[in-house]
Amino acid sequence: MRALSLWPLLVGHGFAWKHVSEEVLRAALKDNEYTLVAFVLPETEASKELEPEWTEVQKRSKDESIFSLDCLANPDVCQEFDVASYPAIRLYHRDGEMTRYRGERKADLMLSFSKRARKQAPLEADASIVPSLLDDDEIIFLAHIAPGDEAYRDQFKALATKYRDSYTFIVTGPMNGQSALHCFNNINEEEHTTEPLAKIGGLEAFIKRCSGPLIPELTRANEAEYTQARKSLLHFFFSSKSERDKCRAAFKPLAKKYAEFLVFVLNDVNEYPEMLGILGLKDGSETGLSLQNPNTGDVFPFRGSRKITPQVVEQFLNDVIDGNVKAMDNKSKGGHDEL
Incomplete structure (x- = not known):
């Protein structure tokens, strides 16, 4: 890919960051199917804390379409990309779609996000391969959709679109002829199931309940x-x-x-x-x-x-x-x- 040939144009701005130039970033967004970008202000404390984690993401990733841009050196570019707070982490698709990362800035979580955001949401899967997919993410929602149950399918698809940056969503055939929703929380080593047809708002509540941490951290917000x-x-x-x-x-x-x-x-x-x-x-x-x-x-x-x-x-x-x-x-x- 053309973007990889431009690696010699990398420019560094303090700490261990290896920021790319505007030229490299634009080439990557044009040529790469997916590009993960961190927009940073290197002198801020939050960007300093992100640097070792981002270096680990680049080190462990199987591709090289992972970059950072110094917004102090490129303020016009960051303004063009509508970056309002720093650091901002986003996954860009070649077709123009963009997915924001809102999680904790840890290498494991950012790598999971990058992998997850590249998947179809929801992923249509035959029942025979579903078991092989259930360990592929920290939290997975598996919907069994009965033939003709388009309302349930639409609800699940809407939630998959809304939460695709956080969880994996899979659709397969009915369970005992009915629609149902399973959640596999591999962090807590727990499995949850809804009733065959959840009431309005029930699916969203179920997602929140299943994905919640077993031992939460108390904050002003929660x-x-x-x-x-x-x-x-x-x-x-x-x-x-x-x-x-x-x-x-x-x-x-x-x-x-x-x-x-x-x-x-x-x-x-x-x-x-x-x-x-x-x-x-x-x-x-x-x-x-x-x-x-x-x-x-x-x-x-x-x-x-x-x-x-x-x-x-x-x-x-x-x-x-x-x-x-x-x-x-x-x-x-x-x-x-x-x-």
């Missing part, structure tokens, strides 16, 4: 969703993202075990310093654990000095259930039937 739920919340506090990621991996089995009535949530103490005191933990702490029942207002802070491990946490939960740990406001008496 806190109401979890604090207003009927389940109790087990709050983990950490000051670094790496520690929160380790916690999510270590506690996945325990979170699945208690998922029916308890949600494990991660808290950034830098984002929520006031939550420490509210949940009975020492102000200024970098780590902590506390159980909250939003329905009753009861709060059970973990007072132990041991390292917070799955074994320690499960014992703490059992102690709460058995009444060995009292709520912070001392309203609880005896044992607790619910967390």
